[in-house]
Amino acid sequence: MIPINNRYAYRMAAWMMAAVILITPVVSLAQTRIVAPRNNFRPEQDVQLGRQAAAEVTRQMPLLSQNSDVDHYVERVGRRLVAAIPPEYQHPEFQYSFDVVNARDINAFALPGGPMFVNRGMIEAARNEGEMAGVMAHELSHVILRHGTAQATKAQSPGVQLGAIGGAILGAVIGGNVGGVIAQGTQLGLGAYLLKYSREYETQADVLGAQIMARAGYDPRDLANMFRTIERQSGGSGGPEWLSSHPNPGNRYGRINEEAARLRVQPSAQDDSAFYRVQTELRRMSQAPTMEQIARSQQRYPQQNGRQYPQNSRVSTRVESPSSSFRTYNGGNLFRIAVPDNWREFTDQNSITFAPEGAYGDYQGQSVFTHGAIAGVANVQARNLRMASDQYINGLLQSNQYLQSQSNYRQGTIDGRPALAMTLAGRSTVTGQMETVVVYTTMLRNGGLFYLVTVAPRDQYSYYDRAFQQIVRSINLNG
Numbered sequence: 412m413i414p415i416n417n418r419y420a421y422r423m424a425a426w427m428m429a430a431v432i433l434i435t436p437v438v439s440l441a442q443t444r445i446v447a448p449r450n451n452f453r454p455e456q457d458v459q460l461g462r463q464a465a466a467e468v469t470r471q472m473p474l475l476s477q478n479s480d481v482d483h484y485v486e487r488v489g490r491r492l493v494a495a496i497p498p499e500y501q502h503p504e505f506q507y508s509f510d511v512v513n514a515r516d517i518n519a520f521a522l523p524g525g526p527m528f529v530n531r532g533m534i535e536a537a538r539n540e541g542e543m544a545g546v547m548a549h550e551l552s553h554v555i556l557r558h559g560t561a562q563a564t565k566a567q568s569p570g571v572q573l574g575a576i577g578g579a580i581l582g583a584v585i586g587g588n589v590g591g592v593i594a595q596g597t598q599l600g601l602g603a604y605l606l607k608y609s610r611e612y613e614t615q616a617d618v619l620g621a622q623i624m625a626r627a628g629y630d631p632r633d634l635a636n637m638f639r640t641i642e643r644q645s646g647g648s649g650g651p652e653w654l655s656s657h658p659n660p661g662n663r664y665g666r667i668n669e670e671a672a673r674l675r676v677q678p679s680a681q682d683d684s685a686f687y688r689v690q691t692e693l694r695r696m697s698q699a700p701t702m703e704q705i706a707r708s709q710q711r712y713p714q715q716n717g718r719q720y721p722q723n724s725r726v727s728t729r730v731e732s733p734s735s736s737f738r739t740y741n742g743g744n745l746f747r748i749a750v751p752d753n754w755r756e757f758t759d760q761n762s763i764t765f766a767p768e769g770a771y772g773d774y775q776g777q778s779v780f781t782h783g784a785i786a787g788v789a790n791v792q793a794r795n796l797r798m799a800s801d802q803y804i805n806g807l808l809q810s811n812q813y814l815q816s817q818s819n820y821r822q823g824t825i826d827g828r829p830a831l832a833m834t835l836a837g838r839s840t841v842t843g844q845m846e847t848v849v850v851y852t853t854m855l856r857n858g859g860l861f862y863l864v865t866v867a868p869r870d871q872y873s874y875y876d877r878a879f880q881q882i883v884r885s886i887n888l889n890g
Contacts, residue, residue: 441673445556445619447500448612452560454502454524460560461524465508468528472705473513475531484689485509485529485547488540492548495626495677500555500619507554509547515699517641521550523559531699536644540686541624541633548620548627549634556619558612610660617663621670628679631671635664704806726841727769730782730871733878737885740765746861748786749885751878762787779841782867782875784882788859788890799860800831800852807850807864813837814848825853825861826888836869845869851883855890 475482489509507525512518514530521527527550529543537543553559608616621631638659660666733751740756741747742763750756754765764771766783791799800820808814814837821832830853839846851863863883867875 442622443618443670443673445500445615447556448558448561449564450557450561451564452557454504454557456523457502457554457557457560458504458506458524461522461526462506464522465526468512468522468526469510472528473700474528475511475513479511481531481534481689481692482509482511484685485511485534488544489527489547489551491627492544492551492623495623495628496551496555497622497626502555505554507551513699514702514705516702517644518702519546519550521554523554523557525554527551527554530702531693535690535693536640537637537686538640539633539683540681541629542637542640543686544627544629545620545624545631545634545637548623548629549616551623552616552619553608553612556612556615558608558616562608562612613663614660614666617660617667618670621667622674625671625674625676628677628681630676631674632668635667635671638663638667700809701806704809726772726779726781728842730769731767732874733767737881739885742786745788745855745888745890746786747885747887747889748863748882750784750882754783780866781839781842781846782871784866784879785864786862786886788855788861791858791860794854794858796829796831796852796854796860799854800833800850803852803860803862804833804835804850808835811837813840814846823851825851825863825883825886828853828888839868842868847872849879853888855888857890859890861886861888861890 486509489507493507505525507527509527509529511534512528512530515532516530517532517536518530519528519533527547529547533546534543537546617634620634624631624634731753734753736752737749738752739747739749740763750765751767754767755771757764757766757771762785764780764783764785766780770782771780789799789803791802793799793802797820804816808816814835817834817836819833823830823832830851832849832851835848835850837846838844845868847867847869849865851865853861855861863886865875865879865882
């Protein structure tokens, strides 16, 4: 028998120990242990890949100013999450950064080695700071578990080098929207593989993301709630891009809440007022473009890495007239087209620009062209020519807001197929002159939209129109 005095002391000691356990701001020992997958690459190589890809994202996507209140706010949330990474998962060599993309889509993505980009649409869709932080914690988990290069390790063959992996990542991210256009050619399969995480990796990112949230003082259940928020925001239209590239591993909502029950949330004085102020500021801004519209703007005014414009080339007021001699360009398995033989071509992942000397080059840090044509294939939702053409032209107008429609559609044919044409016009921000743009469209058998966009200053268009008409007549479609 324990003496009364000793029994009282024993009870007091037990009560005090229980109280200490309850109030200690650490994550429970019952949390799930995550083992990072096998990886043949060094962490320094993750950093190299991420730095290269982030430089292209910064160049080609519209980011909110790094001095804006929105960007500062997202950066603060990101740093709070990084500080909560468990010691066993930390990579001192990683270089974390957090930027906001002025895009409407509910999306976010993180690159190997640390750079993270959060779409404005994701911030506007979240119901509180915890839901936004949940998406960021999930993306951060993919980075610290090195899932990108781990998937490259799975897909790796002797012919796949680090540069090819970087190209595949870039193609997946830059080529339109995340999940949209993948880099073409021999690395197509690799690009698709890197882009879409496996369900095993998704579960790991869900669980570790919940743990990071708890350590940072966020309720991990907000991560589970964010998935439902995203599904509601999608309106049943197939889901936003973030969910298509981050597939549901099965009972995701329940698994995150199960992990949350094992965790103790670090005490914090969380106040959503800053989040709501940021949301209000964003909603006062003009509507953000979609990622598809951003991709189309790259087609209209290509970047140097996209079409390999010669370095130091400059647009000129003197541009040579189209040659009367034509040469045939073979656009792979999709089309052939004849163009004046004094025009050069600049290929991109999903289109090609033809332009004469002096009509392409650098303007205020952007690669542009003022005379010539673009031919390519757009992925569209509609299977009706009129609706598909509307989608493409609306994106063109959104990304080139100086242009306005000058006519209704004109009907015609391209290679014997029904085709539409529409004239746009506006004062060019490059030349200061009125510019005429004519868009020709027709459907391919695979559901893609073939387009040809002709461009020239209005006072010179008559000199170019004969060449443009010959180009249209020369088109031979295989798809």
